Amino acid sequence: MTENGKRLNKFISESGHCSRREADKLIEKKRVTINGKTPELGTKVLPGDVVAVDGKTIGASADNKSDRIYIAYHKPIGITCTTERHVKGNIIDAIKHKQRIFPIGRLDKPSEGLIFLTSDGDIVNKILRAENAHDKEYVVTVDKPVSERFIERMSRGVPILGTITNPCRVEVVSRFVFKIILTQGLNRQIRRMCEYLGYEVTKLKRTRIMNVDLKGLKPGQWRDLSEAELSEINEAVKGSRKTSAKADTQAQSHISKRPYADIVNQADSPNPKSSGKYRIDNKPAKAKSSGNKLSLKRKK
Structure with a gap:
């Protein structure tokens, strides 16, 4: 700890009690004390200070992170990504880990797949920072045949939750199944995107986060992340904010200066350079593309 101390939320998160965001909530709810007194947000912890949450002392974490836990879990359908133990089917009770852990991000209860x-x-x-642009890959099943127009619209961006989703990679897997790679994490993003385009998600599975995939993990199973995986993750998050924020700014620069209504109107309009190109009857597309464009040739 530096001479000037460490911010309270950082001290709590590094102890392994919860994330910084959750730590801020605990502080706001007056559940945290320093030396028996209730602190404010932004208060710094000094050497020798005693920090407690709900009366339980929180110890400082080892500087080399040797005491930290990192696991990959194949969340089954029906498990809720919450640390609230009173919630039936919560992820903590499902895993039954000996040490205190919490999820990085979330997966909806009806969804399955990889979560850290x-x-x-x-x-x-x-x-979790969207500007860091870390890949999350999903395999999605919908209730209607996947059309070429649907793939193009999903990849270009869809208006949901008062914004336009970032451009993303989408490709057909089979008649009713597509794969999508996101760097955002909006609430129920894929389901909302599909709903906007007139589709309903019947199955959603996250298969990869960054460099880690589900290989070898059946629903309900978990494993510790390997040293190699952790090394690659730490390298990916190290100083990545500036680079990815720049890329994110470039990707969104064409819409950031215009009213949201104008953005929605453009998103709902056919691409002027390819008017009439995309099918709207949801019949299997026959077109193929080459180069860097996505192929719509379906796998048998």
Whole structure:
């Protein structure tokens, strides 16, 4: 700890109690004390200070992070990504880990797939920040045949929650299934995007986060992240904010200076350079593309 101390939320998150965001909530709810007194947001912890949450002392974490837990979990359908133990089917009770851990991000209860859990609150924000542009890959099944227009619209961006989703990579897997790679994490993003385009998601599975995939993990199983995986993750989040923020700014620069209504109107209009190109009857597309464009040749 430096001579000037460490911010309280950072101290709590590094202890493995929760993420910084959750630590801020605890502080706001007056559940945190320093030396028996209730602090304000932004208060710094000095050497020798005693920090407690709900009366329980929180110890400082090892500087080398040797005491931190990082696991990959294949969340089954029906498990809720919350640390609230009173919630039936919560992810903490499902895993039954001996140490205190919490999820990095979330997956909806009806969804399944890969999610990280950790005792390292400091890494949570680095992975979750949208501007860091870390890949999350999903395989999605919908209720209607996937059309070429649907793929183009999903990849270009869809108006949801008062914004336009960032451009993303989308490709057909089979008649009713597509794969999508996101760097955002908007609430129920894929389901909302599909709903806007007239589709309903019947199955959603996250298969990869950054360099880690589900290989070898059946629903309900978990494993510790390997040293190689952790090394690559730490390298990816190290100083990545500036680079990815720049890329994010460039990707969104054409819409950031105009009213939201204008953005929605453009998103709902056919691409002027390819008017009439995209099918709207949801019949299987026959067109193929080459180069860097996505191929719509479906796998048998």
